[in-house]
Structure formats: C-alpha cells, structure tokens
Amino acid sequence: MxxxxxxxxxxxxxxxxxxxxxxxxxxxxxxxxxxxxxxxxxxxxxxxxxxxxxxxxxxxxxxxxxxxxxxxxxxxxxxxxxxxxxxxxxxxxxxxxxxxxxxxxxxxxxxxxxxxxxxxxxxxxxxxxxxxxxxxxxxxxxxxxxxxxxxLCDRPGEDHSVRGPRAEDRSGSGLSGLVAKGIRLPLVAPRFAVSVVRGLVPVVYAAIAPTAATSLNGPIGRQRRYVVARASLPEIREIGAAFDATVNDVALAAIASAYRAVLHKRGEEPTPDKLRILVPISVRPSDAKYVMDNRVSAMLPYLPIDIEDPVRRLAAVHDRISEHRAKGEAEAEKSMLSMAEWLPFAVVAWAIRLAGHFPQHSVAALATNVPGPRRPLTVHGREVLEILPCIPIAMRLRTTIAILSYHDQLVFGITGDYDTTPDIDLIAEGIEQGIAELLAASRVPHIP
Structure with missing residues (x-):
C-alpha cells in the first residue's frame, strides 16, 4: 500500500x-x-x-x-x-x-x-x-x-516494465507514521520556509484578492457542455517564431481573444482586472512519467483581455507569463506541497475542506496545456486520428480549457457549466479566430 x-x-x-x-x-x-x-x-x-x-x-x-x-x-x-x-x-x-x-x-x-x-x-x-x-x-x-x-493503446516494439506504485516508500501510514511526522516537522520546516514565503505571497494574494465581477465566475450546476477548437501546430509555431513567443503563449493569447469576444457579447466590459486565470505548471521529473499521481503547481496571471490588437495582446501574455515564472510562484507552491507531506493528514484534509467551502471570487477560468503523444497511436491496429482532452469544472469556474497536442494538431477541449454557458461555442470560435488573426499578422512583411 x-x-x-x-x-x-x-x-x-x-x-x-x-x-x-x-x-x-x-x-x-x-x-x-x-x-x-x-x-x-x-x-x-x-x-x-x-x-x-x-x-x-x-x-x-x-x-x-x-x-x-x-x-x-x-x-x-x-x-x-x-x-x-x-x-x-x-x-x-x-x-x-x-x-x-x-x-x-x-x-x-x-x-x-x-x-x-x-x-x-x-x-x-x-x-x-x-x-x-x-x-x-x-x-x-x-x-x-x-x-x-x-x-491502453497498442505498444510500439519497445515495451516498458510494469509500472506499479511509485518506487519511493510512502508507507508512513498508521499511528507510528503520524508520530514520526510530528517529530520531524520542526526539523524540516525551516529549510522550506524562506523560499516558500518569498514565492508564495503573490500567489496567496492573487488567490484571495477578488477581481472585478464577471459572469465567468459563480455557482455551477451538475450538467455540463463540451466543445472543441482546433489549430494547426505548425501554424502555431510559425506565429511563435514571428513574435518570439512559445506555443503556450500563443494558445493563451487565443484564449484571451475568445474570452474578450464572449464578454463583449454578454454586454460586459473586458477590463484589465476581469480575467485572472489558473495556469497549471507541470513539475513532474522525466523519471516520473509513468507514475500515476499529480505533480503540478500553478500560476495565476491576468489575461490581457482589455487589449484589442492581437499582436500586442500576445506580447502582453508572453511578458506576464515570463514575469510569473521569474517570481518563482510555481516552485513556491511545489515546496508548499512538499512541506504538506510532513503534516498530519487530518490537518491537511480539514484545510482543503475549508478551502472548498470558501466561495472564491478571484479566478475566472483555467487553461492547462499538456504535451500529447509524439508518436502516432493505434488501438488494435486502428489509427488514432485525433485526441480530444476534457477536464472538469469546480470552485466557481464556469469554464475550463484543456490544450493537447497530437500529430500536427493542437486541440482545445472546453468544458462549461450547462446553465451559465449556453454561449460556449463562442469560446471555441473565438480561439480559432484569435489564432487566425495572429497567423495573418505573422505573415505580413515587417520593415526592419
């Protein structure tokens, strides 16, 4: 166990x-x-x-x-x-x-x-x-x-060995493990404290400071909607090369374009403080690829939905993501999760339950970018033509977006609350339109 x-x-x-x-x-x-x-x-x-x-x-x-x-x-x-x-x-x-x-x-x-x-x-x-x-x-x-x-797909010629529970021994369950954690906590906590506090302060502030009111954040029901946007990965890279941006930057800029259009359609002004987005960051080492667990941290940037020009919007996304990375927020959250492993589980569980009941008003959406399989996949010899990612919604986030690459395609899987996102198709259309605008701009000759 x-x-x-x-x-x-x-x-x-x-x-x-x-x-x-x-x-x-x-x-x-x-x-x-x-x-x-x-x-x-x-x-x-x-x-x-x-x-x-x-x-x-x-x-x-x-x-x-x-x-x-x-x-x-x-x-x-x-x-x-x-x-x-x-x-x-x-x-x-x-x-x-x-x-x-x-x-x-x-x-x-x-x-x-x-x-x-x-x-x-x-x-x-x-x-x-x-x-x-x-x-x-x-x-x-x-x-x-x-x-x-x-x-669950067909295996290539080379096979991996059986991948069971992770190799490290996490058998510190039971009363003895609980006591051991209580004894060791004062010894291990100080080495984390300074770096965690320095990086975590802006994250905590972002998570609790309410943003401008928006219809993107609020109570959700049980039913869901799901739509898809598609883009060419070579074209995304072409945009990135033209404007010195990453694939993730381009994807987030297109998402910003989509939410800007949705808010306009809803009669809401896309102000600079209206769309703080949760961006999960993988902290999974390469040797843990086959371990079934969570190895993620996160950033909480504002998307520049107030900027009308698509190229300036992309530049703003690039700068904001770079700034959040430079602050070490993702590493601070990773350290906090490491320190949580030394706490008695009852403390951690009750803290999470309390947070779950707290109606957060600061984050309006989530977008996660996952690198998909690089090799073509088959199932019982049949070709996998494309893969659609789908993720849940929670914590008053009425929409979430999963971004997945496979072959030469980048797919945006968009999940929404049924009652409050009847216009969810506008998000998919807005993403595709945002990418088309950036691609057109990238192909305009620039005077040095």
Missing part, C-alpha cells in the same frame, strides 16, 4: 465539498475504421493493466482521516466494472459525441473500485469509432493521464 500525496487526496476532499462536481479528467480518441470485438478490446485493456498496477487499486481511507488515504489492491477487481459500450444516435456526428462527453464529465467515478473507466463508442460518422478514457484527478494529472491513455 502507498499513501496518496497531499494534492492527490486534495482532489477527493474537493469533490466531497460540492455535490455538483465530478473530478474525472479524460481523453477521447477518435479512431479510424470499426471497433474490435468486445473480447478483443477487453483483452487489450487487460494487457494494459499488467503494465500499470494502479489500475487495479482502490482508495482506502483511515478512520477519522487521522492518516492519509492509501492505494490498496482491490480484492474484488473486475474489468467489467470499468469498460462500457455505447453508440451514438443518428447522425452519430461530432455534436452527438460532444454531448456524450459532457454527460461523462458529469458522472462521478465509483470509489468502491479503482477510479477509472473506459467507454467505447461503437459508431461515429465517417467510418470511425471513439474511446473515452476517464480517471479521477486524485490518480492522474494531465501528463500522467495521457500516459495512462497511451498505456
């Missing part, structure tokens, strides 16, 4: 504080041809389980949450709990698929079993089918989630 890290267990605590949310994150593969038989597909998934022991493990909590929850082998594991088959109604097009994805984002995973599910969509227009892979955020972040997804 291994303990859940503080951030992993935090996602379970957060889900428990709000009956309207489900914290499953997913990837949807659009696959060419017809699906395999049910027997063939189950055999392929079973092979994937052999490479990742976490998929056979469930979460067990301690009485009164005195110690951290642990992953333990499910003694009654049954693969049938985790695979479901369905088909779309005619015309079985992308609109119908997006409705199904939205429904999947609403459903909570069963905590009596390992926290993942695979849904096979047997029929999709254009001689295609789909595979929806969903896992609880306590098990995976964006990068480990895509690694999990790849593990």
């Amino acid at each position: 291994t303990e859940l890290r503080p951030l992993d267990s935090g996602f379970m605590e957060l889900e428990d504080t709000d009956r309207h949310i489900s914290l499953g994150i997913g990837a949807v593969a659009i696959v060419a041809g017809q699906p395999p038989t049910r027997e063939e597909f189950s055999a392929g998934v079973a092979a994937g389980l052999e490479r990742n022991a976490r998929l056979r493990q469930r979460v067990r909590r301690a009485p009164l949450d005195l110690t951290a929850p642990v992953w333990e082998d499910d003694p009654n594991f049954d693969l049938a709990h985790h695979i479901r088959w369905t088909a779309l109604p005619e015309p079985a097009d992308e609109s119908a698929l997006r409705e199904l994805i939205a429904t999947e984002l609403e459903e909570r995973l069963d905590r009596d079993h390992p926290l993942w599910q695979c849904v096979v969509v047997e029929r999709l227009a254009g001689d295609r089918w789909a595979m929806i892979v969903k896992a609880h955020h306590s098990m995976v972040d964006g990068i480990s989630g895509i690694t999990l997804f790849e593990g």
